[in-house]
Amino acid sequence: MQLIEEESSEIASSNRGPGRYAVFGQPIAHSLSPRIHAAFARQLSIAHDYRPIEASTEEFVGALAAFAESGGVGANVTLPLKQHAARLCLSISETARRADSVNTLVRRGEGWHGESTDGAGLIRDITGRQRLYVRGRRTLLLGAGGAARAVAFALLDAGIGELTIANRTAERADALADAIGQPERVHTRYWTDLGQWGGFDLVVNATSAGHANMSLALPTSLLASRAICYDLSYGKASFGFLAWARSAGAGHALDGLGMLVEQAAEAFEIWHGKRPETDAIYAELRAYLPGDAED
The missing domain is CATH 3.40.50.720 (NAD(P)-binding Rossmann-like Domain)
Structure with a gap:
């Protein structure tokens, strides 16, 4: 993991301004990931440009290529693209290989390295x-x-x-x-x-x-x-x-709100080498979500 962190940091620094990050999925407008990662970035005083990108399974290859071309160095992947993402990686972690599922991408040179932080x-x-x-x-x-x-x-x-x-x-x-x-x-x-x-x-x-x-x-x-x-x-x-x-x-x-926050923290640590504290954003989102979804 240290190698991933060092390489992603070097790639990010080679782009003008902070490296770009995103979450891909369909639908994606409802995603809380941008809010979570913004909170992590503030907490650790790290520049972190993170945006949602809507992409169907048919559009994903082109959308990911365009993202890399624009300076993308890391991404999350959600429904229905996790197994598709695994096929697009030049390298993949053992955890992601076993699951045949990738939800975190790290740019390595001219290709993507895939990780799975859901589990x-x-x-x-x-x-x-x-x-x-x-x-x-x-x-x-x-x-x-x-x-x-x-x-x-x-x-x-x-x-x-x-x-x-x-x-x-x-x-x-x-x-x-x-x-x-x-x-x-x-x-x-x-x-x-x-x-x-x-x-x-x-x-x-x-x-x-x-x-x-x-x-x-x-x-x-x-x-x-x-x-x-x-x-x-x-x-x-x-x-x-x-x-x-x-x-x-x-x-x-x-x-799965807690899982969402914790897998995001895993991804943030892969990208930046620092793990954020998760309790504050979890409590914020729990209060924000409609209805009672936890016992």
């Missing part, structure tokens, strides 16, 4: 901020996209007991399980059989259903006593899943 952000939020444990927990992961892939490896590395993956397209869940390669700990199940799996200690929603105003229609039998339910989304996109979790008797119903 680290999730674990920091659950075990650090929320002071909950994941070790030994029987875990259900809903979804098999880029974010799901990143957190699956992080959860296993953190010591969960076993992982069951469910996705509406069963082939994607099977592909993720095959990529992990731990058949004694990792299983897949059909979405239509959700009610037959018994109780889970930790349920992580990594689907995009909330962004599309879709209901997951989950059975209450999924939850063990005092289970943790965690939605990787935040704000209104997480409301449906968290409402279900509370009605089903979850011990903790959490949205």
